[in-house]
Amino acid sequence: EAQVTQNPRYLITVTGKKLTVTCSQNMNHEYMSWYRQDPGLGLRQIYYSMNVEVTDKGDVPEGYKVSRKEKRNFPLILESPSPNQTSLYFCASSLFTPGDRGNYGYTFGSGTRLTVV
């Protein structure tokens, strides 16, 4: 089954303790992205990646890091989590490639609910 898999689904951590949320897709997509979802603010993009070793900042990148060493994986790293990073996080992937303006949407993972205390 074509899917985007995120782990863990739920995570409670303490301020300052480094954590990684993993994301993996089995569709051979080049494009992957991370979003956070907060009440009333909708989905906001954190980082995205066009391909292996190519990453770019989205709208809210502060406090986050990403890496793209393999096409299928796109982990989200919080080096020193703070309470304002408590949120619902989604990873997404797409068939999109640069220069191609075809009809490509996102396939989303099931989400990771992070609480930083």
Add this chain to the structure above:
Amino acid sequence: GESVGLHLPTLSVQEGDNSIINCAYSNSASDYFIWYKQESGKGPQFIIDIRSNMDKRQGQRVTVLLNKTVKHLSLQIAATQPGDSAVYFCAERDDYGQNFVFGPGTRLSVLP
């Protein structure tokens, strides 16, 4: 800063009635739009899309209308069912064609 309130707009409809969910988008140059459905505890799922050279597109029980003059999208759901209860987002593709900007969402509640 953010102008959206803390509470999602909510639309309540009777089971069997038609639903219309509206969305205003910001980029007049956007060429592609998608409606997503997000059920509780799940990630957003693709429902239907439309390109900017179209005014209307129909799927199974769903229709998307695009009014470029006023930068407005709507999603129409025919014969709304309990399984349609969810949050619905519109998304517009950016100028570079690589990222989507999502609307704040509308919660649809289907009453028995």
